[in-house]
Amino acid sequence: MLRIDCPYCGTRDEAEFTFGGESHVERPGPEAGDPEWADYLFNRDNPKGVHFEHWCHAFGCGQWFNVARDTLTHEIHLVYKMDEGRPDLETREDTERRHSA
Amino acid sequence: MNAGQPFRRADGGRIDRSTLVMFTFNGRSYEGHAGDTLASALLANGIRTVTRSFKFHRPRGIFSAGFEEPNGLLGVDVGSGMIPITCATLMPLIAGLRAETQNSFPSVKFDFGRIFDYTRLLWPAGFYNKIFKWPNWRTFEWAIRRTAGLGALPKGADNSRYRHLNTHCDVLVVGAGSAGLNAALEAARRGEDVLLVEQDIEAGGSLLFDPTGIKGQAPGEFLDAALKELRAAPSVRIMLQSTVVGYYDHNVLTIHDRSAAYRGDASVETYWKVRAGRVVLATGAIEQPLMFGNNDLPGIMLAGAMLQYANRYAVLAGRRIAAVINNDLAWRTVIALQDSGVEVASIVDVRGKISADLVAAAEARGIDCHVGATPLKARGSRTVRALRVATSDGKTELVQCDGIAVSGGLNPTVHLFSQAGGKLRYDESRACFVPDHCAQALDVVGAAKGDFVMPENYRILPRTFAPVDTTTQWVDYVHDVTVSDLELSVRENFVSVEHMKRYTTTGMAVDQGKTSNLNALSVLARLTDQLPGQVGTTTFRPQFMPVTLGAVAGNRRGEFYAPARQLPAHNWHVQQGAVFDEYGGWKRPAFYGADRRASIREEVLKMRQAAGLFDGSPLGKIEVKGPDAAEFLSMMYVNTVHTLEAGKARYGLMLNENGVVMDDGVFVRLAGDHFLVNTTSGAATRIAMWLEEWRQCEFPRLQVITNEVAAQWAVATVAGPQARGILQSLPGMVDLDNESFPHMSFASGCFEDDVPFRIQRVSYSGECSFELSVPSNHGEEYFQRIMDIGEPNGLAPIGIEAILALRIEKGFLHVGVDTDGMTNALDVGFGGIVANKKTDFVGARSLQRAEDQRTDRRRLIGFEVENGTVLAGAHFVSGKRIRRSEGFVTSVFESPVLGKTIGLGLLERGFDRKGETIEVFDDDRLATARVVNPCFYDPDGERMRG
Amino acid sequence: MGHTPKLRGYSFLSLAKNALAGHRRWPVAWRSPELRKNYDVVIIGAGGHGLAIAYHLALDHGISDVAVIEKGYLGSGNSGRNTQVTRSNYFWPQSARFFDHSLKLYEGLSQALNFNVMLSQRGILTLAHSHHELEGMRRWANAIRINGIDSEVLSPMDIKRIEPLLNLDSCYPIHGGFIQWRGGISRHDAVVWAYARAASALGVDIIQQCEVKGFNISDGRVIGVETTHGQVAADRVCMAVAGHTSVLAGKAGLRVPITSQALQAMVSEPVKPCLRTTILSPSIHVYAGQSDRGEIVIGGCADIYNSYAQRGGLPAMEENIAALVELYPSLSRLRLTRQWAGIVDITPDTTPIMGKTPVRNLYISGGWGTGGYKAIPAGGDTMAYTIANDDPHPLIADFGLERFVSGAMIDEAAASGVAH
Amino acid sequence: MVEQASRDVTIELIEDRTIVMLKVALGAADKTVRRLALAGPSQAVGGDPRSLWRGPDSWFLMSSKYSGAVLIKDCERKLDGILHNAVDYSAALIGFSLSGPGAEELLASGSGVDFRFERFPPGSCCRTQLAQIGATIVAAAKDRFEVFVESGFRRYILDWMNDTSNIAVLASTAQEH
Numbered sequence A: 001m002l003r004i005d006c007p008y009c010g011t012r013d014e015a016e017f018t019f020g021g022e023s024h025v026e027r028p029g030p031e032a033g034d035p036e037w038a039d040y041l042f043n044r045d046n047p048k049g050v051h052f053e054h055w056c057h058a059f060g061c062g063q064w065f066n067v068a069r070d071t072l073t074h075e076i077h078l079v080y081k082m083d084e085g086r087p088d089l090e091t092r093e094d095t096e097r098r099h100s101a
Numbered sequence B: 001m002n003a004g005q006p007f008r009r010a011d012g013g014r015i016d017r018s019t020l021v022m023f024t025f026n027g028r029s030y031e032g033h034a035g036d037t038l039a040s041a042l043l044a045n046g047i048r049t050v051t052r053s054f055k056f057h058r059p060r061g062i063f064s065a066g067f068e069e070p071n072g073l074l075g076v077d078v079g080s081g082m083i084p085i086t087c088a089t090l091m092p093l094i095a096g097l098r099a100e101t102q103n104s105f106p107s108v109k110f111d112f113g114r115i116f117d118y119t120r121l122l123w124p125a126g127f128y129n130k131i132f133k134w135p136n137w138r139t140f141e142w143a144i145r146r147t148a149g150l151g152a153l154p155k156g157a158d159n160s161r162y163r164h165l166n167t168h169c170d171v172l173v174v175g176a177g178s179a180g181l182n183a184a185l186e187a188a189r190r191g192e193d194v195l196l197v198e199q200d201i202e203a204g205g206s207l208l209f210d211p212t213g214i215k216g217q218a219p220g221e222f223l224d225a226a227l228k229e230l231r232a233a234p235s236v237r238i239m240l241q242s243t244v245v246g247y248y249d250h251n252v253l254t255i256h257d258r259s260a261a262y263r264g265d266a267s268v269e270t271y272w273k274v275r276a277g278r279v280v281l282a283t284g285a286i287e288q289p290l291m292f293g294n295n296d297l298p299g300i301m302l303a304g305a306m307l308q309y310a311n312r313y314a315v316l317a318g319r320r321i322a323a324v325i326n327n328d329l330a331w332r333t334v335i336a337l338q339d340s341g342v343e344v345a346s347i348v349d350v351r352g353k354i355s356a357d358l359v360a361a362a363e364a365r366g367i368d369c370h371v372g373a374t375p376l377k378a379r380g381s382r383t384v385r386a387l388r389v390a391t392s393d394g395k396t397e398l399v400q401c402d403g404i405a406v407s408g409g410l411n412p413t414v415h416l417f418s419q420a421g422g423k424l425r426y427d428e429s430r431a432c433f434v435p436d437h438c439a440q441a442l443d444v445v446g447a448a449k450g451d452f453v454m455p456e457n458y459r460i461l462p463r464t465f466a467p468v469d470t471t472t473q474w475v476d477y478v479h480d481v482t483v484s485d486l487e488l489s490v491r492e493n494f495v496s497v498e499h500m501k502r503y504t505t506t507g508m509a510v511d512q513g514k515t516s517n518l519n520a521l522s523v524l525a526r527l528t529d530q531l532p533g534q535v536g537t538t539t540f541r542p543q544f545m546p547v548t549l550g551a552v553a554g555n556r557r558g559e560f561y562a563p564a565r566q567l568p569a570h571n572w573h574v575q576q577g578a579v580f581d582e583y584g585g586w587k588r589p590a591f592y593g594a595d596r597r598a599s600i601r602e603e604v605l606k607m608r609q610a611a612g613l614f615d616g617s618p619l620g621k622i623e624v625k626g627p628d629a630a631e632f633l634s635m636m637y638v639n640t641v642h643t644l645e646a647g648k649a650r651y652g653l654m655l656n657e658n659g660v661v662m663d664d665g666v667f668v669r670l671a672g673d674h675f676l677v678n679t680t681s682g683a684a685t686r687i688a689m690w691l692e693e694w695r696q697c698e699f700p701r702l703q704v705i706t707n708e709v710a711a712q713w714a715v716a717t718v719a720g721p722q723a724r725g726i727l728q729s730l731p732g733m734v735d736l737d738n739e740s741f742p743h744m745s746f747a748s749g750c751f752e753d754d755v756p757f758r759i760q761r762v763s764y765s766g767e768c769s770f771e772l773s774v775p776s777n778h779g780e781e782y783f784q785r786i787m788d789i790g791e792p793n794g795l796a797p798i799g800i801e802a803i804l805a806l807r808i809e810k811g812f813l814h815v816g817v818d819t820d821g822m823t824n825a826l827d828v829g830f831g832g833i834v835a836n837k838k839t840d841f842v843g844a845r846s847l848q849r850a851e852d853q854r855t856d857r858r859r860l861i862g863f864e865v866e867n868g869t870v871l872a873g874a875h876f877v878s879g880k881r882i883r884r885s886e887g888f889v890t891s892v893f894e895s896p897v898l899g900k901t902i903g904l905g906l907l908e909r910g911f912d913r914k915g916e917t918i919e920v921f922d923d924d925r926l927a928t929a930r931v932v933n934p935c936f937y938d939p940d941g942e943r944m945r946g
Numbered sequence C: 001m002g003h004t005p006k007l008r009g010y011s012f013l014s015l016a017k018n019a020l021a022g023h024r025r026w027p028v029a030w031r032s033p034e035l036r037k038n039y040d041v042v043i044i045g046a047g048g049h050g051l052a053i054a055y056h057l058a059l060d061h062g063i064s065d066v067a068v069i070e071k072g073y074l075g076s077g078n079s080g081r082n083t084q085v086t087r088s089n090y091f092w093p094q095s096a097r098f099f100d101h102s103l104k105l106y107e108g109l110s111q112a113l114n115f116n117v118m119l120s121q122r123g124i125l126t127l128a129h130s131h132h133e134l135e136g137m138r139r140w141a142n143a144i145r146i147n148g149i150d151s152e153v154l155s156p157m158d159i160k161r162i163e164p165l166l167n168l169d170s171c172y173p174i175h176g177g178f179i180q181w182r183g184g185i186s187r188h189d190a191v192v193w194a195y196a197r198a199a200s201a202l203g204v205d206i207i208q209q210c211e212v213k214g215f216n217i218s219d220g221r222v223i224g225v226e227t228t229h230g231q232v233a234a235d236r237v238c239m240a241v242a243g244h245t246s247v248l249a250g251k252a253g254l255r256v257p258i259t260s261q262a263l264q265a266m267v268s269e270p271v272k273p274c275l276r277t278t279i280l281s282p283s284i285h286v287y288a289g290q291s292d293r294g295e296i297v298i299g300g301c302a303d304i305y306n307s308y309a310q311r312g313g314l315p316a317m318e319e320n321i322a323a324l325v326e327l328y329p330s331l332s333r334l335r336l337t338r339q340w341a342g343i344v345d346i347t348p349d350t351t352p353i354m355g356k357t358p359v360r361n362l363y364i365s366g367g368w369g370t371g372g373y374k375a376i377p378a379g380g381d382t383m384a385y386t387i388a389n390d391d392p393h394p395l396i397a398d399f400g401l402e403r404f405v406s407g408a409m410i411d412e413a414a415a416s417g418v419a420h
Numbered sequence D: 001m002v003e004q005a006s007r008d009v010t011i012e013l014i015e016d017r018t019i020v021m022l023k024v025a026l027g028a029a030d031k032t033v034r035r036l037a038l039a040g041p042s043q044a045v046g047g048d049p050r051s052l053w054r055g056p057d058s059w060f061l062m063s064s065k066y067s068g069a070v071l072i073k074d075c076e077r078k079l080d081g082i083l084h085n086a087v088d089y090s091a092a093l094i095g096f097s098l099s100g101p102g103a104e105e106l107l108a109s110g111s112g113v114d115f116r117f118e119r120f121p122p123g124s125c126c127r128t129q130l131a132q133i134g135a136t137i138v139a140a141a142k143d144r145f146e147v148f149v150e151s152g153f154r155r156y157i158l159d160w161m162n163d164t165s166n167i168a169v170l171a172s173t174a175q176e177h
């Protein structure tokens, strides 16, 4: 069970959250061609490693926020707010290398 | 010595001799003491053969004294039914306990199933893959199925209660042996809050039986002092009879707590979920058996277990035993055994060189020592009588004994460590796998870490099998896997440890290989010329010990399985004779009265002829406010939003980004910057979250906020020719006449009794219809008030089924019923609205794809049945011999008003097929129907607008 | 499907003969050859699909210069960890045709491969918990019937007769359901091993413990792969790596509409026969049946987030067990022994992705999600055809990647909607 | 009104209170807090009206003195120029007061939040999942909590609390054997 650190409420159980998939996906305008639109609709980063994704604290404060989580270890490196761009984990200081032994 | 318990020592042990506990085994009565386990009590009574093995029905006896037990898995009844596969070594002896052998017929002493043992050669590992192919597997399956299964489901209802508990701690210490106690003490002294969890009925681990002192203290003294200090510390909680069974992500662990179990209808099992800052695994180590001929005979037991029976339970597992061992530590155990009254006839150590001190100590006690000897085969039919040994000088010798203590060394209990994602390392000096590293916040201490001994005091020889018939050397006792099975697996190239596991099923039984995995991979290593470290282990997974399914479910059963809401006027509906059903998480009146069909029909007629009162409270209501509210909603709806005037409502359709219809409903402009979005009942929460997701994630620049307000309001929908008159009579009601309050209007106000209300004129039934909202705490009162006014005018309560029928007559869409996961806005007749919308909206771009624009898509149509019966779910078909589905019936209603059966459906090219007669297929029956406009009743909407 | 000449050797007679010889004469089930530098076809992933493709290439198309390259042990992916449900009760004709072809191949598989895969057609019983759900199920059952596949709508009483332990009046009362009697289970490992044995006998090289790390692509055409054992040249390459499809396709510069999630399964202690069919409840999200060894095999919804961890989380497990106990109260005293997970490759419309890719001579068989076990025989057959002819087999013509651009999705979830 | 009492926990209905749900634009949260003296994150503060933090952009205002209309008016006055929406939510929620030594354990049966005194001292407020449904929980005093859920769940949550506390009593009696 994941324990996710809501930036507003603190750490809570996975069951309180909904998962929104990849973050920072650009929505193309209506003028996009079919391939570009299909890419936006269906193709997602699906890395084995750090995934930038968004979650909503649905049973808590109702806020969406971003999470950088490793899909192999489930380790959460960073939680950041919706309006922040995709971070560079190497350079950010507040990256939490949680439990890294 | 106790006459009733011939193998009970005269004194010693931690049992309560003053309390006799009666129990039965296979129908016969026996006695034991409080503090016994079922296993120790059976042994005290001299019961050797407790069960028959799974595949070959060989006699088996108690093999261990803990959770690693592979044999003593019995049916046990302590007042909650005969529970199969209960571990006798963990089961506390309780008065009135009934135990049964499960896998034998007619009795455990004589079992016909033994035929499989005598024909053992025919049933090697994976035999079923090679045969039973002709004519097919099912021909044989029924018979095989009957022989499988370790026990049978208990009969009767389950009278135990189950619950969940969540908890948090700074440090979770798993295991209360010396290592765990020390870890708990240290943490407690630092002031951390500690949860110390022990699966046994008392704390102590090997302190309870191992006489070796700890830091100069006798084991008992250390234990008492430690417990005293821990019990006095306010930040320490100690849980007994509680097994940590799962180690999940982010240091969440689960505990199966049986401390209040086994008490008939007062039993409670608790399933804990612990969130631990740090975890200390002090889970000890499991002694491993050695492989030799007939090493599964009753009477053969792990050496440490024999010591535990002797010292903790005062039970002799044999009167004159042999010991078969491969390490120095076991010498200590065996000598301690002798000191505890178990006569040790001889020690057979497979190693060539042993410290003279050990031999001297043993010989001083009169023990015959065979150094560098090889155990060959145990003798005996239902219990061990002798052991044949090849001595170091090449001779064979027969050691007479009634028990054999085996020790193949210890193997750390690393299950939880592995579950946590930890990686293991093979430690050659200890011939076992020890924890290496793990990304979660945990420490491993004590025997679990491999710290049971210094290597120089251990000198273990890697385990191997004996040079005798490998079909008689057991590796996995539960699944009856022998060394020869492993050989076969290697011969056939199942050489990956994972293939061997699956091919032979080693380690896949309920004990998950606690005494077999290490031996199996040692054999594999030997057969493939590898080191065990190269072979590796299979994966440990939850559960560490089998957990009752009921405990995992907790009290989330019956009415608590899925929470359902009650309507504000629930009691009123009950009084009206409502029959309730669950719709989208609400208990709602399906209809009123006894007969489903008749009631629905009658309610429909009443609504059309006079008026109906329907509870629409579950409809979603979301307020959307802000200067950009209109722009936001314009993105969310297919429909145009800006042109809507304040106080007016508009019907709208919402799509997902793939163009598929998600929801429909009416939205109201309360004021320039303030809207009220009505959603369907089933989608209320989903749409509220959908709007928030777009608002927060995609359109944060828009100045808009949303409030989900549905729970505040009870909604009484009053519709029908008499509706206006009835509602107008409510004192304080706004003017409802058609000029001041036409169709699709909204107003709010306050009744004379100060109850605020909102009213909107929208219709799902096709009648003149008003949705009146009052605060939900006034719901019941207002339903009654409206009824009082309306009853003389023919007002009747209307259930949801009638409403769903009424809307069919109007051809109004029911999203999710008349649409499926592929229906787009164009398929439901929104082509014109889409074409007219000038701005972007969610799903718009998808509708431009060629696929979405195809005219042969399945479109929403109406139909009238011409011939036969049609039910929802029937298909429109073409073709005679080979049929092809052209779509399906989504809704049907035998309309009393129209006097015919009508329906809606999705039909290929549906918009172009008006007037066509089509075949309708249902369960091999055919009917015919004519395609018509999907509005059957009052097509011009005069009643609705009138 | 023709019989493979070399595939004899497993029978009652041979078992008896070998027993007399102490089982010392059994041949290897498959060879473990060295990886060569060059193959006509390289298949990545020795799951059921990869192995079945290789088998059919060799058997039906005479292409046996084939390597199946597997990063772990063969069957270590989802084929070796699934809940074995085999059925063809699909809604859309394209799916039904494909999956029924697969079921028919399953029906003859033990004989064709001379290996008992233990196909047990005890029925797949889908439950409806409300009046309206039953209408939806009737729609589904009729579609199946029109597709020429068996399905029978059942009343609650029929269901009680088939599964007496089901609680008809649970919190989700059972209003009815439908059954495909030809549906059932078979033994997952046996299927993988049977194909491996057959492919190996036909000359296919199965290379285990060797990971494909990248592709050699020249002029938009694949010419080989890079592996942990070195470079391998190949005329044609097929990816059959299930949960790892995105990662591997990425190495060829492709983006695919797949997310990888952990789908869990779990087993109870083995008990005497108590469940006959596999029951499946789309609205409670659980399915369960009893294996021939006696364990109750339980599955349900996937963990909600992307994962490659191959282990299941707690919420989904609890959800599945609570649902099971609600449906079968008499299982409450049974115990759970093990819980595991596989990484499933989920597509937006839950239909697989099969066929060609934008890279020439690179083929894909993926997106099997929660339901590709039942597709193994047909997947092997049709992909082998596709690779041999560089043209999609008619049965899978609609399963290509193009559908995501055109919008021609085949959404089975709309009709079925549960992981199985 | 006492709804239920087991040996270790008493459940009482919280009656006669007004609740207003206030939402503001996220960017204006700080200003709002200042103007209305609202509770900070994860807090419940104030006399009457008191404010319960629901999230960075939302509060419940509760009062036993003022009507919803009065509270809403007050918000409108003080939040002039700030995008906000204050709605009467009094009927939407049902509140219970849980008191006694078993109260914390009762909550712990249904929620993973750490309700121990040191971690969730009086004045703390959280929104969480309790027995699968959304709940707002306030620590009122030692061994006393307030729980607010949607009023439609009244029957469900009462039955659940009753059943759960009965099991707890059964478990602790059994242990005393």
Ligand SMILES: Cc1cc2nc3c(=O)[nH]c(=O)nc-3n(C[C@H](O)[C@H](O)[C@H](O)COP(=O)(O)OP(=O)(O)OC[C@H]3O[C@@H](n4cnc5c(N)ncnc54)[C@H](O)[C@@H]3O)c2cc1C
Pocket (backbone or CB within 6 Å): C044, C045, C046, C047, C048, C049, C050, C069, C070, C071, C072, C073, C074, C075, C076, C077, C078, C079, C080, C081, C082, C083, C084, C085, C086, C210, C211, C212, C213, C240, C241, C242, C243, C244, C248, C263, C264, C265, C299, C340, C341, C342, C343, C344, C365, C366, C368, C369, C370, C371, C372, C373, C374, C375, C420
């Ligand atoms: C718990 C669970 C239950 C399921 N239940 C059912 C069910 O009841 N019925 C059903 O029909 N389906 C079911 N499925 C789905 C089914 O198991 C899969 O769809 C199917 O097995 C996929 O087969 P495959 O051969 O494509 O993939 P896999 O069997 O996963 O094989 C892919 C192989 O590729 C290997 N690989 C990956 N990357 C590389 C690389 N770079 N180099 C070399 N090798 C690589 C992997 O190690 C793996 O062995 C279930 C799945 C799970 C997880």
Ligand SMILES: NC(=O)c1ccc[n+]([C@@H]2O[C@H](COP(=O)([O-])OP(=O)(O)OC[C@H]3O[C@@H](n4cnc5c(N)ncnc54)[C@H](O)[C@@H]3O)[C@@H](O)[C@H]2O)c1
Pocket (backbone or CB within 6 Å): B174, B175, B176, B177, B178, B179, B180, B197, B198, B199, B200, B204, B205, B206, B207, B210, B242, B243, B244, B245, B282, B283, B284, B285, B286, B287, B304, B305, B333, B410, B413, B416, B445, B446, B447, B448, B451, B452, B453, B544
């Ligand atoms: N002779 C033997 O059989 C034997 C076995 C193991 C350890 N030892 C000795 O014990 C000493 C080490 O003590 P230790 O504390 O490391 O081990 P220990 O065996 O004394 O204690 C481990 C404790 O952990 C408990 N436990 C294990 N898994 C658990 C789980 N999942 N949930 C709850 N409880 C669990 C066990 O019931 C046991 O009480 C060493 O001196 C070693 O030589 C002897």
Ligand SMILES: Cc1cc2nc3c(=O)[nH]c(=O)nc-3n(C[C@H](O)[C@H](O)[C@H](O)COP(=O)(O)O)c2cc1C
Pocket (backbone or CB within 6 Å): B498, B507, B508, B509, B512, B538, B539, B541, C080, C081, C082, C083, C084, C188, C265, C267, C291, C293, C295, C297, C310, C337, C338, C339, C340, C341
């Ligand atoms: C249908 C099926 C039945 C299984 N039955 C058992 C079982 O009875 N005992 C057991 O230990 N594991 C059983 N397993 C689980 C395997 O041990 C193993 O966990 C699974 O194949 C995944 O592999 P892994 O755990 O090594 O990753 C079963 C797996 C499947 C797919």
Ligand SMILES: [Zn+2]
Pocket (backbone or CB within 6 Å): A006, A007, A008, A009, A010, A057, A060, A061, A062, A063
């Ligand atoms: Zn939050």
